[in-house]
Amino acid sequence: MENQIIDFLYLVCIVLFIIGLKRLSHPDSAKKGNLIAALGMGLAIVITIFYPMENESNNYGWIVGGLILGGSIGWVAAKRIKMTAMPEMVSLFNGLGGACSMLIATVEFYNLPEGVAMMSAEVLTIIFALFVGSIAFTGSIVAWGKLEGFLRDNLVLPAPQIINLVMLIAAIGMSGYIMSQPELNFTLVLILLGISLIYGVTFVTPIGGGDMPVVISLLNSFTGIAAAGAGLIYGNQVMIVGGIIVGSAGTILTVLMCKAMNRSLFNVVIGGFSASGTSSGSGSEEIVKEASHSDTAIQLKYSKKVLIVPGYGLAVAQAQHVCHDLERTLENEGVDVKYAIHPVAGRMPGHMNVLLAEADVPYPKLLELEEANEQMSATDMVLVIGANDVVNPSAKDDKGSPIYGMPILDVEKASTVIVLKRSMRPGYAGIQNPLFFGDKTKMLFGDAKDSLSKLKAEVANA
Amino acid sequence: MNDIMQFIIDNIEMLYILVFAIFLGMEIIGKVPTVLHTPLMSGANAISGVVVIGAIILIRNTDPGNYMILIIGMLGIALATINVIGGFAVTDRMLQMFKKKKK
Numbered sequence: 001m002e003n004q005i006i007d008f009l010y011l012v013c014i015v016l017f018i019i020g021l022k023r024l025s026h027p028d029s030a031k032k033g034n035l036i037a038a039l040g041m042g043l044a045i046v047i048t049i050f051y052p053m054e055n056e057s058n059n060y061g062w063i064v065g066g067l068i069l070g071g072s073i074g075w076v077a078a079k080r081i082k083m084t085a086m087p088e089m090v091s092l093f094n095g096l097g098g099a100c101s102m103l104i105a106t107v108e109f110y111n112l113p114e115g116v117a118m119m120s121a122e123v124l125t126i127i128f129a130l131f132v133g134s135i136a137f138t139g140s141i142v143a144w145g146k147l148e149g150f151l152r153d154n155l156v157l158p159a160p161q162i163i164n165l166v167m168l169i170a171a172i173g174m175s176g177y178i179m180s181q182p183e184l185n186f187t188l189v190l191i192l193l194g195i196s197l198i199y200g201v202t203f204v205t206p207i208g209g210g211d212m213p214v215v216i217s218l219l220n221s222f223t224g225i226a227a228a229g230a231g232l233i234y235g236n237q238v239m240i241v242g243g244i245i246v247g248s249a250g251t252i253l254t255v256l257m258c259k260a261m262n263r264s265l266f267n268v269v270i271g272g273f274s275a276s277g278t279s280s281g282s283g284s285e286e287i288v289k290e291a292s293h294s295d296t297a298i299q300l301k302y303s304k305k306v307l308i309v310p311g312y313g314l315a316v317a318q319a320q321h322v323c324h325d326l327e328r329t330l331e332n333e334g335v336d337v338k339y340a341i342h343p344v345a346g347r348m349p350g351h352m353n354v355l356l357a358e359a360d361v362p363y364p365k366l367l368e369l370e371e372a373n374e375q376m377s378a379t380d381m382v383l384v385i386g387a388n389d390v391v392n393p394s395a396k397d398d399k400g401s402p403i404y405g406m407p408i409l410d411v412e413k414a415s416t417v418i419v420l421k422r423s424m425r426p427g428y429a430g431i432q433n434p435l436f437f438g439d440k441t442k443m444l445f446g447d448a449k450d451s452l453s454k455l456k457a458e459v460a461n462a
Numbered sequence: 463m464n465d466i467m468q469f470i471i472d473n474i475e476m477l478y479i480l481v482f483a484i485f486l487g488m489e490i491i492g493k494v495p496t497v498l499h500t501p502l503m504s505g506a507n508a509i510s511g512v513v514v515i516g517a518i519i520l521i522r523n524t525d526p527g528n529y530m531i532l533i534i535g536m537l538g539i540a541l542a543t544i545n546v547i548g549g550f551a552v553t554d555r556m557l558q559m560f561k562k563k564k565k
Binding site: 017018020021022024025026027030031033034035037038041044045048049051053055056057058059062063065066067069070071073074075077078079081083086087089090093094096097099100101103104106107108110111121216217220223224226227228230231232233234235236237238239240241242243244245246247248249250251252253256257348350351353354 | 469473476479480483484485486487488490491492494495498499500501502503504505506507508509510511512513514515516517518519520521522523524525526531532534535536537538539540541542543544545546547548549550551552553554555556557558
């Protein structure tokens with residue numbers, strides 16, 4: 001009887017997860033949704049701690065120790081992290097979840113009773129959790145390192161596709177070999193673990209540039225699937241359903257992101273921006289026109305309509321507040337200012353929205369890609385702040401470009417384009433941007449925060 | 463072949479749950495505005511920390527003298543809890559911003 005009640009409470013947890021995720025997908029209810037999902041998780045943990053089990057020895061000290069340790073680290077990290085470093089944080093957290101699945105699967109292998117048949121669904125499940133968990137772990141750590149900047153995209157593997165294929169075949173072959181043995185050979189399991197961990201690294205290393213958000217989302221769904229795999233080991237419904245929902249939701253989100261960039265998931269995983277390299281633009285001597293702060297400020301002041309295109313540079317320079325100040329100053333002068341948000345601007349979908357929301361930029365001021373492009377020809381001036389690949393016209397007309405086919409913000413349709421940029425260095429995808437040499441374009445070099453505050457001062461004085 | 467059929471028959475309820483959960487996950491995310499992609503990804507990420515439950519079950523079944531497994535298990539709980547607590551807290555911080563400006 002007691003067990004049935006507890007099983008029913010697990011069902012309540014699952015319902016809380018689902019309601020939570022559902023609410024998370026509407027702006028008004030999102031905050032509550034997050035709390036509901038967290039409540040479900042808390043309930044699931046409490047239930048699991050007190051669930052009556054056969055041959056239980058509880059070891060509550062170890063459990064509480066782990067919960068307190070992890071809980072306090074997680075809490076402090078989440079509170080201290082800068083809003084702009086959010087994508088890295090999510091990636092790191094994700095890797096730790098994958099690591100937990102990996103640890104559980106390894107221990108469950110170690111714990112397998114002697115004489116158990118290796119060719120069984122149980123062993124296959126453990127192998128699955130081990131494999132996916134390990135990839136999610138090392139893959140997320142590499143993604144985190146790339147976003148943090150201590151691993152750069154120039155870390156190129158020779159023939160990454162072949163290496164990945166070999167790793168995958170090795171992992172599958174080793175799994176088959178383990179299962180074909182008459183009894184458990186733990187050394188083989190450790191080898192499989194090693195292969196899986198390395199595969200996670202080689203899987204993510206060749207992927208870079210604008211594809212990074214896609215990879216994080218994909219790894220997020222891997223962690224979910226690994227959790228579901230671990231749930232299958234214990235026949236635990238909360239883990240199975242929670243993990244699978246995250247897995248399938250994450251996969252859909254990944255596909256949505258790929259669509260936003262007009263790339264297939266296959267291309268992202270197999271190709272990688274960095275593999276295609278630079279194909280065009282460079283070599284020819286083209287002239288860049290430089291703008292001054294005062295000229296730009298006057299032009300801004302006498303524009304009717306201004307569009308701001310924010311990118312990762314805005315996040316790096318922490319310039320969102322100054323940007324909002326400039327926008328308000330211009331609004332007071334009677335200029336219509338809007339923001340054009342490319343779906344993959346920044347390092348994660350919605351990155352720019354979160355950033356601008358932090359600076360209290362009102363919601364209706366943010367335009368999505370299509371809407372922004374419709375208004376582009378009626379716009380007097382476009383301010384591109386630290387964005388590059390999302391306004392690169394070679395995505396439209398240069399078939400050799402690695403980003404060919406990605407929808408971009410058509411800033412060249414506006415009367416004037418001012419690009420705020422630190423240097424002429426190419427963007428994250430590592431490709432040259434013909435926009436910078438365009439007739440209508442002027443460059444305003446310098447740190448975005450610095451430039452924006454100067455512009456604001458000039459507008460106020462002019 | 464018989465083994466596979468037997469496995470399917472034995473676990474038919476589990477398979478139902480799996481299939482429904484897959485479709486449910488796809489439905490939930492189908493209608494999300496781009497603005498919410500990052501918080502949603504972060505929230506889903508926190509939920510994937512549900513694997514902490516597996517680590518708790520593992521420790522509860524472990525012999526109190528088996529320190530190696532207890533330590534690995536505790537490490538597992540700690541890592542997954544970072545994922546859970548950190549994930550929900552970060553998501554909450556992101557969503558705080560959406561709320562503030564509505565006033």
